[in-house]
Amino acid sequence: MAWRDGRASQGKLFLFMASIVIGITAVVSIQSFSDSLKSNIDLQSKSLIGADYIIDSSSPVNQRVQEVIDSLGGTAGEEVNFASMVLFTQSGMSKLMKVRGITEGFPFYGKLETRPGWAADDFKKHGGALVDATVMLQYNLKRGDSIKIGNITLPVAGALKSVPGGSALASTVAPQVLIPHELIEQTGLIQLGSRIAYEYYFVAENEDMDMEALEDQLDAMLDAEGADLDTHTATSRSLGRRYGNFTRFLNLVAFIALLLGCIGIASSIHIYMNEKLTSVAVLKCLGATRIQTFVIFLIQITAMGFLGSVLGTLAGLLLQLFFPLLLDDFLPVDMVIRLSYPAVFTGLLLGLSMSVLFALLPLMGTLRVVPLQALRIEARGPKRSKKIRILILFLIFLAIYLFSLRMLENWLYAFFFVLGLVVAFSALAGVAYIFVKGIQNFFPESWSFCARQSMRNLSRPRNQTMTMILAIGVGTFLISTLYFTKDMLLARATIDRTSESPNLLFLDVQKEQSALVYQSLERQDLQVMENIPIVTMRVHSVKGRGAKELRDDPDANVGRWVLNHEFRATYRDSLIGSESVVQGEWVGMHDGNGIVPISVAQNFASDASVKIGDRVTFDVMGQLLPTRVASVREVDWGRMQLNFSVVFPKNVLEQAPQFLVLTTKTADEEASAAIQ
Incomplete structure (x- = not known):
């Protein structure tokens, strides 16, 4: 039937x-x-980093870390990388790029994708450079053209399309240029004060090597020595979280x-x-x-x-x-x-x-x-x-x-989502019921026949009014939820593009250079929109206990990175869009009396085990600066803004050694290129 x-x-x-x-x-x-x-x-976690595991450091490794490297059988390859301006000699233009000096054999998993394909091996043999493919297109570079990095000039061996672990999005933010490892010293860019990263690549002898056990064994010790261990399994987990x-x-x-x-x-x-x-x-x-x-x-x-x-x-x-x-x-x-x-x-x-x-x-x-x-x-x-x-x-x-x-x-997210559906469903059902009853009891009889007939049909027996209102209303509610969620996610990952938003960034500007930068911009009818001072410092003591004492104490509840990290702090009198105070009170100006109040990010407060009122002393270029935690901030590190773990009030660090980050806004790419 x-x-x-x-x-x-x-x-x-x-x-x-x-x-x-x-x-x-x-x-x-x-x-x-x-x-x-x-x-x-x-499955491809090894090709994400090009090796089984990496030891990296922001400075040449000390004897203890070198002993660890030797105990692991020695490195399979090494890399030195840093950010530098690269000059394209044919056009005279330059661009800030990530320079990577790599040894023979890298990557040990995955491959370098280049154009032409054989350039991946050729550039190491003949002392050339692989330049990001997008940059080559933007600056009209061809194979055989020259680029200058520091003191050396290299021929372009080919276009770099992808590197293990990279993506087109990452290349847009930080385009790369690869050169042979032995040429790094000749650039003359490795000097006192330079921000250099050293990476040591390892290939495990046993494919079944327990990476988590290796992390448990070495991570804490390497952290104490200013180094870090990254395994392919940890990278896989981290990447999964990022996606x-x-x-x-x-x-x-x-x-x-x-x-x-x-x-x-x-x-x-x-x-x-x-x-x-x-x-x-x-x-x-x-x-x-x-x-x-x-x-x-x-x-x-x-x-x-x-x-x-x-x-x-x-x-x-x-x-x-x-x-x-x-x-x-x-x-x-x-x-x-x-x-x-x-x-x-x-x-x-x-x-x-x-x-x-x-x-x-x-x-x-x-x-x-x-x-x-x-x-x-x-x-x-x-x-x-x-x-x-x-x-x-x-x-x-x-x-x-x-x-x-x-x-x-997440059970809580699921509960509130369903609760929202119930509320929306109930509200729409109530609106539909009131609408139908209103037509039945209060519809004006003076209207025309067509109007009366069409509207009365909405309340006739077996009408579909309730069904249609619920279907259209709940559907609109769900689609709107989707669009609002999309907009929120995009807001976390994009830079504001209002008419007042900067689109050009000047990094590592010294204080004595700032006047020249201002003059250069004024000649182009541009103005500096943001002037962000950055002061380098380290933690000297936490709650009266010195950093060395805390490192030697296995029971100290202070993260090693807090004790070993070289912090880049700033000072300002107001919060920015990516942060909000969750504990304490924001202090934007120091009156000169008492201990300096600072604001710390939640991750710093948690890992340093500090709360409101606790004392932290910083070493600012050899000068000790006692501070107290006045507020704790929630920082959205996913926002494309300059965020800081430690923020000082004004009237404290103005005379400290510092460099500046300046921003401005140009009308188009041609104007931006002219300034650069």
Whole structure:
């Protein structure tokens, strides 16, 4: 009977099935792609850093670190890197780039992608340079042209397209130039005060080497000596966390697509069942029971739900194949799409369960149909059971909560998301009820026939007003949520581009050079928008205990990085957009009396085990500066702004050795290039 009736209503049932297919396609494609991304990051974790593990330091390693390196069997390769202006001799233009001097053999996993391909080996043999491909395009460089780095001039051996662990986005922020390691000294740029990074690459003799055990064994000791250990497994975990917002946003897209599909299911089945009430009454006249008529349509819904789930799953598996083409520039690994069995199982289970759950409320209407409705549509059957209705609604929202918990991976986020849905649903239902009652009781009789007829139809028996308002309203709510979330994520990762936002940055400007920079900008009719002073310092003592004493005390609850890190602090009288005070009181100006009040970031306060009022003494170029913690700030380190762990008030560090970061705004790229 279900088959016979379904053949006569194929169009309406296919509309119902389309809602399922769209939702399940989104869920399966995004879930499967996310699983593939995680799998590829894990499998290609060694190529993310080009080795099994790395020891890095901001200064030449001391004897103790060298002993550790020797105990590990020696390095497979080394690298020295720093930021420097690179001069393109043909055009006379220059650009700030990351200069990397690498030894033979790097990378030990993965490969350098260059144009031409053989340039990856040729530049090391003949003393050339690989220049970022985008920079070569911007500055019209060709193979054979020359660049000058410090004291040496090198031929361009080729274009550097990608390096293990890099991405097109990273290259945009910090374009790279690779040169042979032995040429680094000849640049003359490694001097006292230069910011140089030293990296030592290792290849494990045993592929099954326990990287976590190695971290536990060496990390603390290396931290104490100003070095750091990075393993491919730790890099994989860190990268997974960095892509967390991206995958969570994709999950939200899938979740909302599914909910929109569920709304389509409920509304289409509601309309379908209203049209079938007369058929149900006829069946009951012929002797069919309430359960039999209910099961007839339940079989139809279940069959179409299963078929829609299968089609949606297949479509999702096909759709995910196009994701790497769209996101290739932003992915850190070469994507190899794999079949994700959990995503397939989730798609089939969700499609079937959601289609049945969201169809149950409309289907319950068949139980209230009486045979008399075959002749008289207004005939009333038994009252609907509120308990069953509440139970079905509870099951629907429980299913939504469980699915949101799986997608969002946080029970609190899932709870508030479902709570928001309940509030939106209730508010829309209330608006629809008031609207219909208002038309019934307060509609002006003086309106024209067309107006009265059209508006009265909204409150006629079996009207779809409530269904349409709920479907459109909840759908708009979900899509708006998606757009607001997208805007918030983009705001965290992009620089403000208002008319007052700077677009040119001058780094490492000495105080005596600032007047010349100001004059140069004034000649170009530009003004300095931000003047950010930066003072270098180290922690001398925390709460009266010296840094050396804390390093030697295994029970000291102070992070080694706090004791060994060379902090770059600033001073100003106000907060910036990426930070807010969560404890204490912000002090922007020091009156000269008492100990200097400072503001520290949450990570500093936590790792240094300090709270409001605690004392921290800094070593500022040999001068000890006692301070007290006046406030703790929450800092959004993901914002593209200059953020600081330690901020001083004004009237303290003005006479300390410092350098400046200046910003301005140019009209276009030509003006920016002219200034540079």
